[in-house]
Amino acid sequence: MNLYRDLIIDLYKNSLNKRQIKNAEIKASGANVTCGDHLRIYLKLNKKGLAEDASFEGDGCAISIASASLLTEEVKGKTPAQVLKWGPKKINKLLGTELSPTRVKCGLLALETLQKGLCDNGYVKEKSTSGMPNSHLTPLPKWCYNSTKIR
């Protein structure tokens, strides 16, 4: 099974950026209740508005944790506008694998949580060029964000 490549297992067991950022501008919680995944994402912006640091806490499956680890590296130096453009393609690229429909939700949890946090802080998603709303930004059900409990 190539889904569980060494990279993913390694990032699951020894995740990067698994910590709090106390003075982060963006803090957001998200959950995939059906799977029992809970994440909290932190993003710190510098004076120029670029992401200076990002981190996460929480627990979940290997895919959601590895994605959170990869995402919090990838955002560094990017603008919120750039981050808001990302979708499943980006996550598949970071993970180096094509997630099956049953696992896309796991892979997207960190990204969607971060994007929700950005939107809550006034950053607006651009309309996608196709005129269709970007499917990855259709809001997760409300309850996903209510869960701030992180074990």
Next chain:
Amino acid sequence: MKIRIQHDKHGFRMTNHTMNKKDFPIFKKNPGLVYLDNAATSLKPKCVIDAVNDYFSNYSANVHRGIYDLSAKATSSYEGSRETVREFINAASTKEVIFTHGATEAINMVALSWGVQNLKSGDEVILTISEHHSNLVPWQLVAKKTNCAIRFVDIDDNGVLNLAQLSKLLSRRTKIVALPHVSNALGTINPIKTMIQKAHAVGIKVLVDAAQSAPHLPIDMQQLDCDFLAFSGHKMCGPTGIGVLYAKERILENMQPIFGGGDMISEVYTTHSKWNSLPWKFEAGTPAIAEAIGLGEAIKYLKKIGMDEIKKHDAELLEFAIKRLQKIPGVKLFGPLDPKIQSGILSFNIDGIHPHDVAEILNGENIAVRAGHHCCMPLMQRLEISATVRASFYLYNDERDVEKLAHGIKKAIEIFNFSH
């Protein structure tokens, strides 16, 4: 039917149920399938598929209406299934057997009809903390409408109900106790007979959610004497979209229908209507005819094997699985771990590996299990876990399936390379 015990070439016990795999067409295309998600839904034997097919191919007319032969045949098959269900649960009369879409609809009917009629502010509904959402949310809906309160009976860490607490909770305020016969997440078989007696002793009604027991245990309404019972056809070799609400005739007579339409009336005027007699008063519109016929066939299939035999088979397989999985370091099993009070459902977790990942790796080995909260979020919160992996057995599973599960688990541990 008597169990013939044989051993296959690997030394695993084979029963006649094992050999009954051939009754299930899904194994023809997928002979290596290890299907261990029976608590979610069971596989379907050929006789059930054929019965459904026969209705659609040869007499797919509506019921209770036509004067013509085909409709008469459809009606007699549909009503014949009702009699088959009645006999299966030993209800006093077919008036007490209402076809629904499933256990969920059956429970909602009780809550929205009996509950709304009989509950008021200050009244209490007693549930258990191990409730499937389908025996919890309907009562929350009723609580919103009537302002009644919901109380929960707790379990111990092994998933066994706290009976002393039930006795304490029962009071003049209590109007109904609703509880699962078998927990779908942990497999615990609850002592419902005792609980029903306790409730009845103080005049309180009891609803039994039999979604996980009707497929696996003999059920006898005369012996249990509960007021309401709900189950689904699809977990007991029958089709999806069909289930049963049993209720005592006396209670049904006083319950108002919640759906109106064809079939449930005897007379209709512009100003009012008169309800049909039981059980049709609660079956508005064209019912799930093919599915009801399929359920009747499924019950005949189960009876041919024998519910006592199925119960025994589940218990033996569970015992084998408990012993087998207990040997694997890092595996934590949930539930009573005692086949006398546990049905063929085994929930577990592996240290350091998320249930979702376990299920995915098992899927790679053609093993179907469920990972998640199993529609029991309050139970997961009680156990302080977010999810489990759940293997659930039925009459076509055998020791070899369990062995493959054990190998799959070891593979997951290897992939994650945890040294326990």
